[in-house]
Each structure stands twice: as structure tokens, then as C-alpha cells.
Amino acid sequence: xxxxxxxxxxxxxxxxxxxxxxxxxxxxxxxxxxxxxxxxxxxxxxxxxxxxxxxxxxxxxxxxxxxxxxxxxxxxxxxxxxxxxxxxxxxxxxxxxxxxxxxxxxxxxxxxxxxxxxxxxxxxxxxxxxxxxxxxxxxxxxxxxxxxxxxxxxxxxxxxxxxxxxxxxxxxxxxxxxxxxxxxxxxxxxxxxxxxxxxxxxxxxxxxxxxxxxxxxxxxxxxxxxxxxx
Ligand code: E4P
Numbered sequence: 651x652x653x654x655x656x657x658x659x660x661x662x663x664x665x666x667x668x669x670x671x672x673x674x675x676x677x678x679x680x681x682x683x684x685x686x687x688x689x690x691x692x693x694x695x696x697x698x699x700x701x702x703x704x705x706x707x708x709x710x711x712x713x714x715x716x717x718x719x720x721x722x723x724x725x726x727x728x729x730x731x732x733x734x735x736x737x738x739x740x741x742x743x744x745x746x747x748x749x750x751x752x753x754x755x756x757x758x759x760x761x762x763x764x765x766x767x768x769x770x771x772x773x774x775x776x777x778x779x780x781x782x783x784x785x786x787x788x789x790x791x792x793x794x795x796x797x798x799x800x801x802x803x804x805x806x807x808x809x810x811x812x813x814x815x816x817x818x819x820x821x822x823x824x825x826x827x828x829x830x831x832x833x834x835x836x837x838x839x840x841x842x843x844x845x846x847x848x849x850x851x852x853x854x855x856x857x858x859x860x861x862x863x864x865x866x867x868x869x870x871x872x873x874x875x876x877x878x879x880x
Contacts, residue, residue, distance in 0.1 A: 662850040711741035716730035721747035762786025812842035
């Protein structure tokens with residue numbers, strides 16, 4: 651399973667990119683808004699805000715040189731298509747994120763015909779995933795954490811989509827999204843997700859194990875002790 655980071659914060663991407671574990675980035679409008687406003691940036695108009703959004707996507711794509719999902723904000727198919735074309739022109743690694751609805755499907759199939767990679771987002775059922783795959787989406791993003799929040803089992807959806815994909819030879823890659831904790835990452839890998847897109851904090855938590863820290867301290871103190879006794 652490949653690992654993506656789910657953020658629009660360049661400092662976070664930069665740090666995790668340095669670990670050598672990242673194979674892509676996903677963003678969404680909430681994440682971009684959070685990254686820009688938490689950096690204290692202000693904008694004089696909606697156009698200025700949108701221009702900055704495109705700049706951020708360019709910066710991320712330049713840094714990681716790997717797929718970067720950028721989500722359209724339009725709601726009508728015609729506008730989504732136009733917006734998607736603009737976003738795709740930012741960098742060859744930009745993947746267009748479209749919402750899983752009728753307008754998104756129409757736009758997805760047109761973009762797929764144009765050879766533009768689509769990540770169909772906000773997927774909450776196996777049937778939605780099947781439709782997205784048939785519309786030519788390269789990636790499908792089931793939101794496991796948000797499903798868990800409703801009391802259902804998000805991971806079961808990953809297993810179902812993977813099974814359907816395998817039975818029917820679908821080529822779309824499953825991105826386990828809305829990941830909330832390290833266990834989700836392990837479970838997604840076991841459930842057959844091709845990719846997990848993981849928030850910064852969760853990646854940091856994946857690195858850690860208390861026994862590793864204890865082990866490092868003990869090795870060093872044993873070494874120091876031996877040196878003193880030389
Ligand atoms: C996926 O691409 C989305 O950005 C994401 O994982 C949303 O997850 P959330 O439920 O944490 O907002």
C-alpha cells in the first residue's frame with residue numbers, strides 16, 4: 651500500500667517528504683483553507699484566494715513530483731470540467747478530485763477521455779465506487795473515518811470495493827481516506843487499499859513506539875556505562 655499525506659500545509663509535506671515514504675498528496679477545500687488561514691494569510695477577493703490555492707498546488711507538485719489531488723469547487727458539470735482543465739494545467743502530476751454525484755460522474759468520464767486523472771472523492775458505498783470506476787476514475791476515495799463516525803464499519807467498505815475490483819478487473823486504485831489513527835492505516839493495508847492518505851499527525855504517530863524509545867535510551871546508556879568502565 652502506498653502512502654500519501656492528506657494536507658495542504660507545505661511545512662508538513664516538506665517534513666514527511668524528508669522521510670522518503672510519500673508517494674503522493676491529497677488536498678481538499680477544507681485543508682487548503684485551513685493551511686492558508688492558519689498561516690495568517692489574508693485575501694482581498696475570492697479570485698485572489700483561488701489564485702493562491704493554485705499556487706499552493708503548484709508548490710506541492712513541484713516539491714513531491716508525485717500525484718497531487720486538487721478538488722474542484724464548482725457544482726455544475728460544465729463548470730467542473732472547465733475548472734478541472736485549469737487545475738490540470740498547473741502541473742502534470744495534478745489529479746482532479748471530483749465529488750461523487752451525477753455532475754462529478756459526467757465530468758469524470760469526460761476528463762478520463764481527455765486522459766486526465768481523476769480521484770473520485772466522498773465515496774461512502776460500494777455502488778458509488780463501482781460507478782466511479784466505470785466512469786473512468788483513476789482513484790476512488792472511500793472516507794473510512796466518517797463512516798466509522800456514523801457507527802458503521804468504514805474498513806468493510808474498503809474490503810468490499812477491493813473484492814468487487816478484483817472480481818471484475820477494475821483498474822481504479824482505492825485510496826483509504828478520512829484516516830483518523832494509525833490503526834486505520836494497518837487495517838486499510840490489510841483490507842487491500844492501494845493507497846492510504848494519512849494526516850500529518852497520524853504519520854508522526856505511526857513512527858512512534860514506546861519500546862523503540864526505551865530501546866534507544868537503553869542502548870545509549872549501556873554504551874556510556876561501558877565507556878566509563880574502560
Ligand atoms: C481525502 O482525500 C480527504 O481529504 C480526507 O481524507 C478527508 O477526511 P476527513 O474526514 O478527515 O475530513
